[in-house]
Amino acid sequence: MDITFEHVTHVYGRKTPFEKLALDDVTIRIPSGSFTSIIGHTGSGKSTLVQHINGLLKPSEGKITVGNFVIHAHEKKKDFKELRKQVGFVFQYPEHQLFEETIIKDVCFGPMNFGISDAESTKRAEESLQLVGLPASFWHRSPFELSGGQMRRVAIAGVLAVRPQVIILDEPTAGLDPKGREEILSLFDDLHARLKLTIIMVTHNMSDAANYSDQVIVMDGGKLLLAGSPKHVFLQEDLLRKVGLDIPETMLFLNKVLDKAGSKDKIPAFTVDEAADAVIRILNGVKDHV
Amino acid sequence: MEKIIEVSDLSYRYSEEQPYVLKNINFTVNKGEWLSIVGHNGSGKSTLAKCLNGLILPQRGTVNVGGFMTSDEEKIWEIRRLVGMVFQNPDNQFVGATVQDDVAFGMENHGLSREIMAERLSEALRLVRMDQFAKSEPHRLSGGQKQRVAIAGIVALQPLIIIMDESTSMLDPEGRKEIIQTVRALNRDRHLTVISITHDLEEAIHSDRLLVMNDGELIREGKPHDLFKSTALLRKIGLDLPFAIKMRNVLRAKGVPLSDTALFQEELVDELWTLHSSM
Numbered sequence: 001m002d003i004t005f006e007h008v009t010h011v012y013g014r015k016t017p018f019e020k021l022a023l024d025d026v027t028i029r030i031p032s033g034s035f036t037s038i039i040g041h042t043g044s045g046k047s048t049l050v051q052h053i054n055g056l057l058k059p060s061e062g063k064i065t066v067g068n069f070v071i072h073a074h075e076k077k078k079d080f081k082e083l084r085k086q087v088g089f090v091f092q093y094p095e096h097q098l099f100e101e102t103i104i105k106d107v108c109f110g111p112m113n114f115g116i117s118d119a120e121s122t123k124r125a126e127e128s129l130q131l132v133g134l135p136a137s138f139w140h141r142s143p144f145e146l147s148g149g150q151m152r153r154v155a156i157a158g159v160l161a162v163r164p165q166v167i168i169l170d171e172p173t174a175g176l177d178p179k180g181r182e183e184i185l186s187l188f189d190d191l192h193a194r195l196k197l198t199i200i201m202v203t204h205n206m207s208d209a210a211n212y213s214d215q216v217i218v219m220d221g222g223k224l225l226l227a228g229s230p231k232h233v234f235l236q237e238d239l240l241r242k243v244g245l246d247i248p249e250t251m252l253f254l255n256k257v258l259d260k261a262g263s264k265d266k267i268p269a270f271t272v273d274e275a276a277d278a279v280i281r282i283l284n285g286v287k288d289h290v
Numbered sequence: 291m292e293k294i295i296e297v298s299d300l301s302y303r304y305s306e307e308q309p310y311v312l313k314n315i316n317f318t319v320n321k322g323e324w325l326s327i328v329g330h331n332g333s334g335k336s337t338l339a340k341c342l343n344g345l346i347l348p349q350r351g352t353v354n355v356g357g358f359m360t361s362d363e364e365k366i367w368e369i370r371r372l373v374g375m376v377f378q379n380p381d382n383q384f385v386g387a388t389v390q391d392d393v394a395f396g397m398e399n400h401g402l403s404r405e406i407m408a409e410r411l412s413e414a415l416r417l418v419r420m421d422q423f424a425k426s427e428p429h430r431l432s433g434g435q436k437q438r439v440a441i442a443g444i445v446a447l448q449p450l451i452i453i454m455d456e457s458t459s460m461l462d463p464e465g466r467k468e469i470i471q472t473v474r475a476l477n478r479d480r481h482l483t484v485i486s487i488t489h490d491l492e493e494a495i496h497s498d499r500l501l502v503m504n505d506g507e508l509i510r511e512g513k514p515h516d517l518f519k520s521t522a523l524l525r526k527i528g529l530d531l532p533f534a535i536k537m538r539n540v541l542r543a544k545g546v547p548l549s550d551t552a553l554f555q556e557e558l559v560d561e562l563w564t565l566h567s568s569m
Binding site: 249273 | 530537544
């Protein structure tokens, strides 16, 4: 299910002293099955943007389509249940929302809330827990006995158990240690590849945005600044810096090497391996010229 | 060098039925140094930090801070005055309605006079570069700014030691940079002893010395340049190596004859250049 925003504007606290233009005439397209990262400085509108995709916020102006579901500004009350079944939202620190006595009950809560039978919910919960890699020996324990990274995976299983087509991740690795980060990111990379889920990730980490996405969307002051492949986006270093963003650390390092070689080139390399190859090419190139 | 903290044979468990989460730990902290304690989540490093200001008392062994034992109930407030602690979540530490109220809160608790409070308040805010925000409300601040206010609140109490317990892990990259700069200034210019508890090695390489924790044990100790000569162990216990080291390892694997000394990106670039011009 493709997602499109057409001239979407969102105003918080309209006609109050706190009125704030949070989204300003945003038009974007997120193709079905893509992995899209959304980056931007604090207050750039990236969280406001994603909260429109499952109807948590409604546009003040413009139109949003998610598959067959259409949301217009100025619409009367609307039932978002069907949309929210399709679009799962993993909030920041989702483990804070765990509440049940056992892990399996907690994961069942999502599907049961959408009117799915007990037996089917349990089946889905078990599947989801397997997907996130939590062994069955844990399922009947309290979620509060788990480590932070494990608790986060249980919370994510709760979203997966509803079987959404689209998953929105708001800073999914915040507060995790490197191992936990790696686990969560490869989990979504895998879900994206195997189940063809559309993944939309809000992140502060430029390397994660570069390495995992098909498309990167850059927000600034509520406006869409840039959208395109990681290569396209991260080659525009000056523009990114102007809005308080960085480039991936691989490119920062290559800049230092290029600088030393007296070159003004930019090389879009996002993995350490690609960057190392580029370093070797730069060194050989310099020698050729001398 | 003058020792400011001495930890001897420390072991701790949360209850008698549970296994020890800290096992026979020994180390000392020198006055004025910047020490990082690194390990993955659950390695015991935060529990250890709580032993250093007597929030937790070990079942075995002793912790001596500035000449006082944390086990001595009469001295515990003395110790807490010497050791300030900045925690992980910037939102959980903000108690005042404005930045200046927040920084004043700790001083009020210590019963300082109004004149002294005013003086220390402006000095502390200047030090963390938040003096322009004295009257701001917390929701107008970024995570990094809130953590800087938390640091100012500690600095105003004039401790000898400041413990940063995962204080950057919830911040964006910019906030992280702000905090590292602030800590460096406190350490170099104000000669405060700093202990950073972190899983971020990129951050830890800036300190003078590192302790590596794994499963409740202290497994390595050393200066950053020495410790990162061999990296297999650090990788094995789930730590992400600093970028320059990852790059150095990959370049070596691709046949570039680099040494194992570069720790910072600038050092690696310099070494690559020296190598290149001599080839």
